[in-house]
Amino acid sequence: MALNIGCAAPPGKSRDNKTGSWRVFMPVITKEKCTMCGNCILLCPEGCIVEVDGYPVIDYDFCKGCGLCANECPSEAIAMIQEEK
């Protein structure tokens, strides 16, 4: 994808900004510990955790690694792992 001259962009272009690249710590869910309470889905400020087949799944393209989900998980099923890029 070539850049548009003059940093010009049509509407909706921000969807191409994969803000997940900002992340330093990556939330990783241990499915065995997850009680499917849905807290992480509700509390994620980016709205990037969705339910798939009853379990939370994180969209790493947009997760900025804030750690709110890990902090709020009542069963401590989410670990924040430092990423190597």
Next chain:
Amino acid sequence: MMQIMEGSHAVAEAVKLIKPDVVSAYPITPQTHIVERLAEMAADGEIDSEYVCVESEFSALSVCLGASAAGSRVYSATSSQGLILMAEVVFNVAGMRLPIVMSIANRAIGAPLSIWNDQQDSIALRDSGWIQLYAEDVQEMSDLHFLAYKVSEDHDILLPSFVCFDGFILSHTYEPVDIPTQEEVDAFLGPYNAYQMLDAKNPISMGMYATPDYYLEFRYENDAAMVRSAEALKVAGKAFGEQFGRDYSGLVESYKMEDADVAFVALGSICGTIKDAIDEMRENGVKAGLVKIRCYRPFPAEELRAALSGVGTVAVLEKNISLGSAMKGAVGPEVKDAMDGTGTAVFSYVAGLGGRDIRKRDVAAIADLALKGEGNMFYGLREELI
């Protein structure tokens, strides 16, 4: 047609022929006569341009940015403090690739407050992404505006341009100047064709936010356009020469360089004084020459290296100071870089700041210093004051 005309008015006449859709500027000495004349032309219906009065230079260039983004050919002019006040917009215009042309009547920057000439203002903004052209006389200062629009508006370039000329020394001097006809200018420039524009039917945002994944590449593209503009300037300068008889195909211009032992490098009106000084020095047996830099951005490193090849000593006359830098002036290090590995000695001399005259005997004295290996210094300091 040849006319005797004040430098500022010659610029106003050139702008009239270029037919910008929008002019916005804030008056500041020594640029005032240009915008005063343009405002008069707009009021008298001599030009169709929308002349937008604003309350500051920051607003002036902001209006220009918006007008250019909306698809207009745009002109502005400023000096010194005005240019520095514009600085944020100056960078944005270049990043948004808007082909605005702005005249800079070069003037010193405060403090101390000075209305007099040096080139600190435009050189302080050398890294902003604007093409920078420097005129030696009134004819060149008028002509370079046509050249600047031609190259800036080229869809392969899309970069804004400064046309710089020494405040008072050129802006307020009357000289014979050939002002072309409207037909000639129309033939050279062609109608303005915006590359892209703000349009409600086909919405875009311009000057967007770029994450770390994109920013570096945008800056690369800016620089690549600047690199391409060197060739575009040569081609347009040659075409201008063929049409108008004044050739600007070189980004630098040599004077008596064929057998020179010591060469000056300079920008702007001082080149005229240096040429006269060289003629006198040659009568006294000193083989001196001059390489005038007409285009400072993009920096013509290859052309300078070719023009200065075989010269033992180079003296760069700097009407600017890069405070705290080893060579004192901003131009010298780039000349030295261009001459890297050739064995040529390059020295900077900061002179003529804040309107102090550089006389022919000063030029000769600087050549003597350079030949003795003394340089990277202020020239002409009044020792009793320090």
